[in-house]
Amino acid sequence: MIDAVTIKEVKLQLGELCKQKRQSYDMSQQDLAEALELSRYTVQKFENGKNATLDTVLKIVNHFDLLGNLYQALKDLEKSNDINSLY
Template identity: 60%
Template sequence: MYELSQEDLAKALELSRLTIRKLEEGHNATLDTLLKVINHFDMLGELYAAIDRNISDNNIISLY
């Protein structure tokens, strides 16, 4: 697993520590913020695969 402080992650992503805290707490995040985090942890491939599976299965999950 990753050992990063909120401050370190915020600095790496050019976001505020408050934004990182809210993301960790499950508050709404922008798509831009989510993509920054996913890209930082090198997980874009997993995201694309999950989207592809949902589209292939006609199982589009609502985000709301």
């Protein structure tokens, strides 16, 4: 049986990570939105696991200095040659 992760689960996990990082910096959703030139509503939706553009995801990851980690994880996945398409 395949133990698949859903897109919804990933969105929720990314939203939770954003919320935790934002709160650890003692930032409000409005503070983060202003820093990223986004609306507070966009940050709120992201933290609740709602639709977000890739650009929004990357802005948030970059703001919290996690872009390098994300990039390295992608490179490691690419190197592992363990990328199996479901299509």
